[in-house]
Amino acid sequence: MENKGSENERSLANNAAAAAAGDVEEKTTKPFRFAPEVEKWTAAEKEATLAFFRAANAEAAKYMEMTEEDVVEEYRRAGKLHRYDPDKEWQKRYARAARAHPPPPCAIPRLPHIQQYLKYLEEDDQKQFSLIN
Numbered sequence: 001m002e003n004k005g006s007e008n009e010r011s012l013a014n015n016a017a018a019a020a021a022g023d024v025e026e027k028t029t030k031p032f033r034f035a036p037e038v039e040k041w042t043a044a045e046k047e048a049t050l051a052f053f054r055a056a057n058a059e060a061a062k063y064m065e066m067t068e069e070d071v072v073e074e075y076r077r078a079g080k081l082h083r084y085d086p087d088k089e090w091q092k093r094y095a096r097a098a099r100a101h102p103p104p105p106c107a108i109p110r111l112p113h114i115q116q117y118l119k120y121l122e123e124d125d126q127k128q129f130s131l132i133n
Contacts, residue, residue, distance in 0.1 A: 037106075045104040052107070056097040063093055083124050091117040092124075 033039075038046070066074075068086070075084040085092075095117035103111060 041104075041106055045106050048102070048104045049107045052098060052101040052103040055101040056094055059093045059097045060090070063090060080124075083127065088120050092120050095121045 041049075063071075071086075071089065072081065072084065075081045091113075095114070098111075098114055098118060099121065103114070108114065
C-alpha cells in the first residue's frame with residue numbers, strides 16, 4: 001500500500017510539470033478594487049457608507065444573538081410592545097442603523113430596500129404621535 005505523502009508529492013510534481021509545459025493556466029490573484037461607480041465617491045462618502053455598514057452589521061449580530069423573549073422584553077422596557085411586529089423586526093433594525101448612521105445619497109442605489117424599511121419606522125412614529133394627540 002502506497003502512503004498518501006508520496007501520492008500528494010507525485011500530484012504536485014505532475015501539476016508543476018504541466019504548468020511548466022504551458023498546459024495549465026496559473027492562478028493569479030487580483031488586488032481588491034471597488035466597483036467603478038464607487039471609485040468616484042469621495043473619501044467622506046466612502047467613510048459614511050462604511051459607518052452605516054458597520055452599524056448595520058453590529059445590529060444584525062446583536063439581533064441574531066437575541067431570543068424572541070429578549071426582543072419582546074426590549075420592546076416592553078421601551079414601552080413599545082404594542083408596536084412589535086416580528087415579521088418586520090430585522091428591517092426596522094436595519095432602518096434604525098440607517099437613521100443613526102445615514103448613508104450618503106450616492107450609496108442609496110446600492111441599498112434597494114432601505115427606503116421601504118425607513119417607511120416602517122415612519123409609520124410607527126406617526127402611530128405614536130396620533131396616540132399622543
